[in-house]
Amino acid sequence: MIEVKNLFFGYENKTIFNNFTLSFEPRVPVGLVGANGSGKSTLLRMMCGILIPQKGEIYYNNTKINHNDINSLLFLKRNVGYIFQNPENQIVGVTVEEDIAFGLENLGLEREEMKKRIKWVLEVTELIGLEKKDPNTLSGGQKQRLAIASIVAMQPEYILMDEPTTMLDPEGRKEIYKVIKNLISIGKTVIIASHHASDLKVVKKIIALEKGKIAFNGDRERFYNWSESKRFNVEIPFENIVKKYTGRTYENMERKICQ
Numbered sequence: 001m002i003e004v005k006n007l008f009f010g011y012e013n014k015t016i017f018n019n020f021t022l023s024f025e026p027r028v029p030v031g032l033v034g035a036n037g038s039g040k041s042t043l044l045r046m047m048c049g050i051l052i053p054q055k056g057e058i059y060y061n062n063t064k065i066n067h068n069d070i071n072s073l074l075f076l077k078r079n080v081g082y083i084f085q086n087p088e089n090q091i092v093g094v095t096v097e098e099d100i101a102f103g104l105e106n107l108g109l110e111r112e113e114m115k116k117r118i119k120w121v122l123e124v125t126e127l128i129g130l131e132k133k134d135p136n137t138l139s140g141g142q143k144q145r146l147a148i149a150s151i152v153a154m155q156p157e158y159i160l161m162d163e164p165t166t167m168l169d170p171e172g173r174k175e176i177y178k179v180i181k182n183l184i185s186i187g188k189t190v191i192i193a194s195h196h197a198s199d200l201k202v203v204k205k206i207i208a209l210e211k212g213k214i215a216f217n218g219d220r221e222r223f224y225n226w227s228e229s230k231r232f233n234v235e236i237p238f239e240n241i242v243k244k245y246t247g248r249t250y251e252n253m254e255r256k257i258c259q
């Protein structure tokens with residue numbers, strides 16, 4: 001369980017979170033939605049230790065994170081992985097397998113264990129056959145899957161994804177959805193910040209942020225009605241409108257648009 005309690009955070013003179021409290025249960029996939037600037041990325045980055053709250057606490061499985069203690073921060077980072085929106089920010093290796101190995105070397109894994117992990121994560125992210133490829137030659141979807149693979153190889157329990165499909169075409173997006181489903185099926189807790197309705201099909205719960213406050217926290221199905229009634233500023237109502245007025249699913253509609 002990740003808990004953030006009484007969090008305060010601001011950039012320069014702009015307050016983003018003011019006494020913010022929220023928890024994320026294990027193995028419940030969550031979609032984090034909200035208008036641009038509502039604080040989604042800031043929250044995810046605090047949850048994995050990239051950003052340090054100015055006040056308040058973060059707990060991982062009831063252990064309070066001490067941001068002044070490198071071991072405590074490493075404990076958080078080992079358990080909570082963060083995938084950047086742009087995979088280019090994350091890829092460092094000359095080949096796919098070297099890129100995955102980079103994080104594992106930092107964990108100090110034995111060579112044999114490293115090989116096993118790389119093989120396992122290539123399967124989970126459906127990158128088998130691409131291990132010797134130069135990451136620069138990969139498609140957008142493959143690059144994003146490599147960014148995911150490099151984090152998942154370190155076996156965090158939670159995987160935070162910041163707009164994982166924004167840079168991708170429909171084909172690339174489908175590849176990512178498949179990988180997210182794989183991650184959920186092996187018991188990882190996936191939290192996805194997104195504006196795209198189709199990114200949120202796999203999640204069970206939605207948390208909607210509005211100016212650093214929780215506007216909605218509940219089941220995805222309930223969110224659709226709530227967001228329509230509130231005219232909440234994400235793409236979700238469109239999905240509802242499509243179903244309501246055309247009787248067709250959003251997926252069919254999207255396929256039609258892409259053909």
Ligand SMILES: Nc1ncnc2c1ncn2[C@@H]1O[C@H](COP(=O)(O)OP(=O)(O)OP(=O)(O)O)[C@@H](O)[C@H]1O
Nearest residue numbers: 011012016034035036037038039040041042043193
């Ligand atoms: N490094 C920074 N320095 C100053 N202000 C920042 C910085 N990063 C974010 N902000 C501001 O903080 C606010 C919250 O940003 P954040 O990226 O967390 O929102 P978001 O909900 O993820 O937005 P988006 O959907 O556009 O990614 C925004 O107004 C943003 O401009």
